[in-house]
Amino acid sequence: MQSWIEDIHARARTRLGQGRVASYIPALAQQDPERLGIAVSTNAGELYTAGDAETPFSIQSIAKVLLLTLALRTHGETLWQRVGLNPSGMPFNSLAQLEAEQGKPRNPFINAGAIVVTDRLVSAFATPPKHLQDVARRLSGNASILIDDRVLASEWQHRSRNAAAAYLMKAFGNLDNEVDEVLHTYFSCCALAMSCIDLAVALNFLAADGHARAMGERFVSPGLTRRINAIMTTCGMYDAAGDFAYRVGLPAKSGVGGGIVAVVPGRMTICAWSPALDGNGNSVAAQHALELFAEELAPLGVSMPLR
Amino acid sequence: MQSWIEDIHARARTRLGQGRVASYIPALAQQDPERLGIAVSTNAGELYTAGDAETPFSIQSIAKVLLLTLALRTHGETLWQRVGLNPSGMPFNSLAQLEAEQGKPRNPFINAGAIVVTDRLVSAFATPPKHLQDVARRLSGNASILIDDRVLASEWQHRSRNAAAAYLMKAFGNLDNEVDEVLHTYFSCCALAMSCIDLAVALNFLAADGHARAMGERFVSPGLTRRINAIMTTCGMYDAAGDFAYRVGLPAKSGVGGGIVAVVPGRMTICAWSPALDGNGNSVAAQHALELFAEELAPLGVSMPLR
Amino acid sequence: MQSWIEDIHARARTRLGQGRVASYIPALAQQDPERLGIAVSTNAGELYTAGDAETPFSIQSIAKVLLLTLALRTHGETLWQRVGLNPSGMPFNSLAQLEAEQGKPRNPFINAGAIVVTDRLVSAFATPPKHLQDVARRLSGNASILIDDRVLASEWQHRSRNAAAAYLMKAFGNLDNEVDEVLHTYFSCCALAMSCIDLAVALNFLAADGHARAMGERFVSPGLTRRINAIMTTCGMYDAAGDFAYRVGLPAKSGVGGGIVAVVPGRMTICAWSPALDGNGNSVAAQHALELFAEELAPLGVSMPLR
Amino acid sequence: MQSWIEDIHARARTRLGQGRVASYIPALAQQDPERLGIAVSTNAGELYTAGDAETPFSIQSIAKVLLLTLALRTHGETLWQRVGLNPSGMPFNSLAQLEAEQGKPRNPFINAGAIVVTDRLVSAFATPPKHLQDVARRLSGNASILIDDRVLASEWQHRSRNAAAAYLMKAFGNLDNEVDEVLHTYFSCCALAMSCIDLAVALNFLAADGHARAMGERFVSPGLTRRINAIMTTCGMYDAAGDFAYRVGLPAKSGVGGGIVAVVPGRMTICAWSPALDGNGNSVAAQHALELFAEELAPLGVSMPLR
Secondary structure (H helix, E strand, C coil): CHHHHHHHHHHHHHHCCCCEECCCCHHHHCCCCCCCEEEEEECCCCEEEEECCCCCEECHHHHHHHHHHHHHHHHHHHHHHCCCCCCCCCCCCCCHHHHHCCCCCCCCCCHHHHHHHHHHHHHHCCCHHHHHHHHHHHHHCCCCCEECHHHHHHHHHCCHHHHHHHHHHHHCCCCCCCHHHHHHHHHHHHCEEECHHHHHHHHHHHCCCCEECCCCEECCCHHHHHHHHHHHHHHCCHHHHHHHHHHCCCCEEECCCCEEEEEECCCEEEEEECCEECCCCCEHHHHHHHHHHHHHHHHHCCCCCCC | CHHHHHHHHHHHHHHCCCCEECCCCHHHHCCCCCCCEEEEEECCCCEEEEECCCCCEECHHHHHHHHHHHHHHHHHHHHHHCCCCCCCCCCCCCCHHHHHCCCCCCCCCCHHHHHHHHHHHHHHCCCHHHHHHHHHHHHHCCCCCEECHHHHHHHHHCCHHHHHHHHHHHHCCCCCCCHHHHHHHHHHHHCEEECHHHHHHHHHHHCCCCEECCCCEECCCHHHHHHHHHHHHHHCCHHHHHHHHHHCCCCEEECCCCEEEEEECCCEEEEEECCEECCCCCEHHHHHHHHHHHHHHHHHCCCCCCC | CHHHHHHHHHHHHHHCCCCEECCCCHHHHCCCCCCCEEEEEECCCCEEEEECCCCCEECHHHHHHHHHHHHHHHHHHHHHHCCCCCCCCCCCCCCHHHHHCCCCCCCCCCHHHHHHHHHHHHHHCCCHHHHHHHHHHHHHCCCCCEECHHHHHHHHHCCHHHHHHHHHHHHCCCCCCCHHHHHHHHHHHHCEEECHHHHHHHHHHHCCCCEECCCCEECCCHHHHHHHHHHHHHHCCHHHHHHHHHHCCCCEEECCCCEEEEEECCCEEEEEECCEECCCCCEHHHHHHHHHHHHHHHHHCCCCCCC | CHHHHHHHHHHHHHHCCCCEECCCCHHHHCCCCCCCEEEEEECCCCEEEEECCCCCEECHHHHHHHHHHHHHHHHHHHHHHCCCCCCCCCCCCCCHHHHHCCCCCCCCCCHHHHHHHHHHHHHHCCCHHHHHHHHHHHHHCCCCCEECHHHHHHHHHCCHHHHHHHHHHHHCCCCCCCHHHHHHHHHHHHCEEECHHHHHHHHHHHCCCCEECCCCEECCCHHHHHHHHHHHHHHCCHHHHHHHHHHCCCCEEECCCCEEEEEECCCEEEEEECCEECCCCCEHHHHHHHHHHHHHHHHHCCCCCCC
């Protein structure tokens, strides 16, 4: 398996040079587009890596999986009164749909949805950013994970569009806390710096019926795990969820930091990272790595969702 | 398994009385809301049924799976130049998105998308409606399957909204043939009258890596099968694809005639039918049957997509 | 006044070469962009002309003023149950707004609105196209006015977008007659070939409290005249009604044939024509002629709306 | 004329009891729906009043006329790089259109447009709210005009929707100053408490070719006056500009405080006020007073725009 991951890494490297690093905040624009890391964390506890698998990067929208999981733990199915769970069909930061649908975001993986989810956590925890950092450390077993203050400050400075969405939801009564506090918490979680290894391990509970190995305990129920995987399948890849399901067929979530985490239920998680993005905001090389991974998984006899 | 299906049927019957029969065309409005049928067709060739499994009903949007499969067979991946494969996030007959996106429908399972797909078949076959009926007969092994002329006439008479979508696509150059001929072919396929047994058998190739048992041959490649299943997962249940993936977790396609077909890749297909629909246009009792089916499948050790 | 009009003509000629002739139908694409005509018809019966004032051109959307006037004559204020009278803020052929507002067009000067208005006339008259041609002849006092069959045939062949709007309204129950007949009548009226003189004289009733001089009788009431002028002011210049009110300040209606008719209530009508259009579909040189006309009207002591 | 205004007042009183007082902020919800005031200020300096003409009320969106006038004075035609001047066709606080058009509001009389206009004033003046209060005092000749701090605080507390619009424009780079400061200035101007007399006198410059009698000087040029009147005609009555032009035919601007100011160019201004609003946010009784006023103006030989 190690050589297989290395082979995928070598083939995915051919895509380096394609796409563009996210530039909407200066802190992300400085990333090196030549980096490519892969980490696989199996349910049995093995770890396979290739390339820059230990380099921390800004997890950005992958944070939405953490936020959703925590909010479902604290609020259960009542969360769905605040946010939908169907694909949006609109860009991830669109306000038109949010306005037409009375401030209820389509799903928890568009920005507005994640902000509402964060609002629930702000209501539930004393110091939400610290709590999120703590959860990330415990799930990954890496106590040195930090919120990147430079990224956080940059997000805050360029918060206008997210602030517009948050105030619009506030206007519709779908945000209980102050916009500024909710955004600060949301940006803090997006600014977590984690490596491919950190993420593959931390989200392995999605492949392992909810069991978080690094914590040595069940983090969520098997049913909840399946449901989060379902939302990742239909809504996890920005506007390209359908394309990705068609080509790769695994539940996945990507972030504009260049990371993508995918789940092989019952078997393993994989995290690939490379900063240059395609027009949908998904990493070009990381997507290709996942495509190669999925192609070869089936003949190995691994049962895959949608394949 | 037979008693299991019968048990699901009995429990799903409790939902009869909920929802409303489709009323947009008179021919459908006269259906009996008390009917409920279930048929399971396994890859091994077994058939299990309960209730009204032999009663032909109007397959309506389930036809979109047939149309898509045939168009992918004749045109291959070039089909995606005409139609997208991402969820639409809009009602299945919305024109706003179609206009904003220059006449290219979001996916082949919204009406506009199926009309474009039909246009490709009109270009490819001499007598498209007859060809579609013939394919339905061969896939299901039932030579008596017919296009219901009364439903077809009713669809034609109430074609205004579909005609609006078709002319809009024609205006953008995304329809090669005359609107009237394309609509006639599209309505003919939707007006096919098939039973739960017919549909479960006919679409079993989606569970069997493309092998169509009734035809005794491979109908499509395994890769194509997986891709069609992926589109069913992300776009198959009208506006409720996300909800359905969250609750049931199987690739599925429903029609306003009250039928829903779902796929357990590698194992079987199931078709449930009951005419009364929820607000999204999906059969209330048939959905519930599939939910019960999925819940009990997992503990039986059946590997399921997203579960 | 004659020399004044000639001076305006000379100055407006400097804009020839700017803009582009309408190309959506071949019949219009062949117009000579170097033509420029102006005609002024005063309430006292004088006629002042310059340039190509006698050349017939396709009146296109200017027909919407005729259609609206006739429909208000036959149906009175009940017409407003079918069509609104507020600006649309969307391109003149947008379907998104029409869909969002349940098939009721924003105003009678967008295409969908004029099609609904035409539907009212199809219900009211035995041979609507002939009736419209007859009215144009009587209002202008020119018995040789004709519907241009070549333009009509070209409109029909490229009817897809208008057909989409018509079918969408039909789907919402806002069209009583068959789409094909309504469109044919609508295109016939748009295909009327009239000169600047014909149009300035024909629409002089809008400046003369409803009195149609060429007919020798009151065509509509003074109140109705004021109301039609109000709609021309807020909705007459496609998406640029506000710009035009800001710069020119007269009720006006333009057509993609390059003609624009403006009204100086109580005094006169002016028609300017030149085929090359700006991005909003309004003639560049004709607009400039009207701007010069309005600028010099005020100091002459002429009381002008909005000036 | 005095008895004529009194007669209009008496007839418009019959509409009291219709409509509802604005309730989006508590401070406005407490207004007495039975109040009705009218004031006419002629270019000759006469003042005619009836009913509650001296009671100060919250001018709300009528402030947009003041803001626009000041911004055109300070920035001239370059203002139009920031805001359009065409009707929006959408509710006055819609974000969808603002998003689709890259953060450039349709016109200065929707909220987003007035916020951009305010941003220009924040850049131009040291203490913008004080400056606006000062201009209102000088234009009306009433040195006791105040910003209502209770209304201002209430607007600020319920700022979410306007904040959403402001942040969206900020995201598109169309706001130079901080959102909080711009909103505070905007709300301050909306919270000016002025009477019918104050407003009729203050805006009389729009009827008098730009001459502000109370200031004893020309406030803006005649051309600018005509242009502001043109925008009031096409965009001044929220979503009902077309209806109002059709029924009344005068440039006008209304506010949710229940006031409406209308202009008879070359002759006079009229301000009517009554707190209960129709579904478009325009005062029911004040609108009716203006309708009666316009109906009787024409036969008196007064030349009216659009009539």
